[in-house]
Amino acid sequence: MLISDLLDWLAGYRDAACPAEYAAEICNTVMKNGIDSRGMRRCGDGMLRFSMTDSEYGKLIRLLPEEVVVTERRHGLPYLVYRYRKRIGIPVGLVIFAVLVKLSTLYVWDITVSGNERLSDEEIISSLGDLGFGIGTKIPSVDFYSICHRLVLENDGISWVSVNMIGTTARVEVIELRAKEDINDDGNGTPTNLVAACDGKIVRVETASGRTEVRAGESVKKGQLLVNGVLEIGKEGERGYLPVRSRARVYAETEVRLEAVIPFETVEKTFTGRKNLSKSINFFGKTIKLKENSGILPDGCDIIEDKRRLVLFEGGRLTGGIALPVSIVTGYCEEYRTENVILTEDEALMRAEREMTDMFSSVLSGAEILSVSSEHFAADGEMHLVRTVVCIMNIAEEVPIGISRGSERQ
Template sequence: MLTAFVKFLKGYVKIRLTGYSPERFLNLCGRYHMIIWELQNKGTEYEMCISISSFKKLRPLLRKTGTKAVILERHGLPFILYRYRKRKMFAAGAAGAAVLLYGMSLFIWNIHIEGTSSLSDPMILEFLEEQQVVHGMRKTAVHGGWIEEALRKQFPEITWTSVEVKGTRLIIHIKENEDADYGAIPEPDQPAELVAKTDGTVVSMIVRSGTQEAQIGQLVKQGDLLVSSKIEVLDDAGEPAHTYYVHADADVIIRSSGHYESSFPLQYRKKEYTGRKKTCYYVILGNKRITFGHTGDIYEEQDVLTKEMPLKLTENFYLPVSFGKSMIKEYISEEVIYTEREAQEKAQQELSLFFEKLSRKGLQIIENNVKIESNGVLCRASGTYVTEENAVQEQTPRTELPTQDDPEEERERTSSDITG
């Protein structure tokens, strides 16, 4: 791509070569280091591209080989400037646009947040605004390390964050710790123990590394130790001969129960759209909004659907300009009452959606004891459910790990104990 840009800056022409000895002409071009490209054989003629500087040196070679060169196409910046040499305002406008684009490229026009689940983007953007990290700030004022530290300090649930600048975008990558109450998660090569992530009963346990501390059928609470990182090697007498610590690894299935309750009124307002609608357009320039068309409350009852598109030149070159469209749709509402069947179906859909969210978190539904009832005013769903999940959480060992003693000091200490 850089080569094509250099060719554009210097300018080049496409020529057709005819005459007695075109092959000799090509050999002389190579001898005098004249670069040609896109060479094509057209029967007894040749077509090729050559730079302007090399084209000006062709006359002696053409005369010597008895050939003739005809210009077919002209490309590059020199020809564009020559074509518009009398249009000074056009040239000034193009130069001004280039300067404007360069100036705008020095600022952040889009702040993008990735990886959040419990934290909302508006919440993070509001905090960043308090720290003077806003749209329109200079890229040189962005200090990634300081922003990362401030986010982790303000939001304890954030375990890792990374800040990068791409074009005019400030991209903030965030990783949240859903189990922040347990503290920092150890590295894979560091000793770690496993604790219960929820209250319940242990129904299955497969330990691959570590010492089992809980038994099948045992009731455990959140934070109870399940698998210890400590492993003791016993001697022939059954006494601990050596102790070492590992990164515990196990599958522990815990069965737990939860309570579900939800209700909604049987009477509600039903919307019926009339088909009447109005559309207005708007442009956002920085912090200023310019609207074209009527806005506000057009109809007595209405819904407003808005679609907004930021302007960008490339994937990461956002401009402080956005175009939007708002559609205002009229509707008529009336008081209606759910039938018994409709209320049951709506409550069941909400319950199924709740169970689906649990399944996405890795929970398996074992029992469903939720009942749906209505009393003429409310439809209420309440009851218990039973789930099973691999509910373990890694954490650093609770007891301080012993330091590795120097073997020579250990022998001296043992000798001292014996003589004493």
């Protein structure tokens, strides 16, 4: 779609319309004669509107009365050239533009990332930038093998990466390292035991490596050994021991206490309304300053940067548009002053509820909630919100063998 739309723009196309009474005739003529039209739709004013190239439009009007179809708007290079045909600067500018476009194919215009889940596109692109590869980098000068090798060595979250150039777009494919809690880990590395991170009653055990020391229905205490990383090997009389890295999920019914504390007296920002503005253009990785912040920035200010990539034909007939290696960077510095604020009990409780929501999502992620009890009270100038949660969660905690923790048994 992208290439065909670009060819249509180069050849010229138009938006056309016809009255409602001719709509059926237009549709039949287009289908019967294989005329290519796009975006055919009936609008609120009763008109049937559509777009087609000049060549297809010529076929259509030869088959219909002249008054049936009306051209509403023309688009494309031929109309642009005709409009400015008497201005000599236009063809000269087009030649310069063509030369610049040809030269620009030697540089990276865009970077896309795939295969990442935990790492964001921005983190990976930033890491590549630290290694000297980014938008505006000259393609022939890049050692892609070295870039990929160094990125893997310097980023703990990536196990494999490739960078391939498709035209002027760098396509980065990554394979991330599996999370530490991944039960399918191959078990290599430092020998470890799994111990209970808290008290609980075992519900089920899913062991991938190591020797299970507990069973469903058994109560355990914090620090108790759950999965042993020392395996017995060999025949009787010739027994030996093999230390391995324990891998398992041990689910237990347990009680978790969460507490959010909000002081009644707090310090808050109040913005004065004064702003400083800076603007710059990032062109092929080079920054050109257009406007700088005036004066000395105050101590109390928030600096916000908005970076917007320019996209050719965005929102037009070209599907998705063409991302250009040009970004407009706008920086805002908003001045503020700090004030002491006294919260009411309701306001403090509302903030505690928001904090508690964040704690729930981080501490109890993946847990099966069985029951929740809640209480709140004010004490020592603070609002306390306490929630006691009974849930089923993975309580296994990995510890290196040889380190004693609580009642852990080696």
